[in-house]
Amino acid sequence: MMSEPFISIQGLNKTFWGAKRSVVAPVEVLRDIDLSIPQGDIFGIMGFSGAGKSTLLRCLNRLEEPESGSVRIGEHDVCSLSHEQLLVFRRKIGMIFQQFNLLEARTVVGNVSFPLEVAGQRSAERRARVDEILELVGLTDRRDFYPGQLSGGQKQRVGIARALANEPIVLLSDEATSALDPQIALNVLDLLININQRLGLTIVLVTHQIEVIKYACRNVAVLENGRIVERGSVREVLTNPTSETMKVFMQVNSEMTSGGWKEGAGI
């Protein structure tokens, strides 16, 4: 049953103009993006690097200002929020990053309570919430460690804990598993899936790894030069790719899994 979409993007455009008097032509990073994402989905945004995936994701919490078009998340009309409203709205949108972006000056506890501080919670409330979240991501025994003492997978768990601290309505993931070893990436994806199922949290996940889409997502949109060239359920798109991007991804994926030069691949 298709209900009202939870996240709805309409006619979104974004151009990078470059520096003033720059000789470089403006780049149309996003062109006429229309996208609907149902509540509770794990939605993948796929594409080569430079296709505009991260920019699209960052338009959802206005880390990137859209040029035109509209973005709605739940009852929020994201593009029309004032600066003050935007700051409050961002508390409800968690985000995790490829480079984790933790604060090295703070311990695990300090990092996870940062968003609660920003939201103005008292320290007693913060402590209880931090304990709860660390339990959820399985880092209770690392609470007083500094990020410098943690492995990549643990750092990303802290990133996830930080993103979840203010009980967001959406989690944005910008290549969150791309810098991790495969086994660790898998663990982190399992955690995201688990959170999605337990909390019913909508997750929008940007990646250039087809395995991630296959493993974690229900629906996917494929970006090519700033346009959506293909969309649908992961099953549909993977069994019957129509875009150039997806065909290349599928082909590379199958060649890599079928053995390369050992099969005598024309060398």
Place this chain on the structure above:
Amino acid sequence: MSELTEVIRRTFSLETWEVILPAIGDTLYMTSLSTLLMAVLGLILGTALFVTRPDGLRPVRVFYALFGAVINALRSLPSMVIIILTLPLAKLIIGRSIGPGAVIIALALTCIPMFARMVEGSFLEVPRGKLEAAKSIGARNWELVLKVALPEALPGLIRNFTIAVIAVISVTALAGFFGGGGLGDVAVRFGYNRFLTHMMVAAVLALIVIVELVQLGGDAWAKHIVRKRHL
């Protein structure tokens, strides 16, 4: 040979250090007050530069350009010129234009622009991603500065601060020329004007030790933070 031993003997003699020790006191007095002034104003102005940069948290092009020009102008003047220019100012504020107190304004003024640029530079070293992550949870600009940029930049900031303090000390020595007192004054009046080599050597030794201690202190402080954070 005997001349050399004589210089060495007199360098470490009691009568020499009866002059040097109060001079050390003056130098430390000028240095610490100027450093305090420099630290406070440098941090504020450096933060203002970082925030108002064209790619900053809240760009204010006019302010940044104007301010940058003033800072560069001040930096391009030799310290000596600034001292001469500000002595009348000191007379206006403090009531006299000689003595340690009078040169503090000049000292601060020569070093504040440098330290402000250093603060800006240290903040710029903080990876943009960290600021973005903080933005993504709804942090306000003051939180980005005080809770992200400042603590994350701290080790580099301390190293730069150390360099700035040492610059203050070296300008202090120059201020001796202009009645500022302190070790520079001793070196000029006794060592240079009266050819008392041992006085010159003793003053230089004292300056070297002070600078060395500041450097060691700064390094240890920065290292302590880096260790604590396991970087």
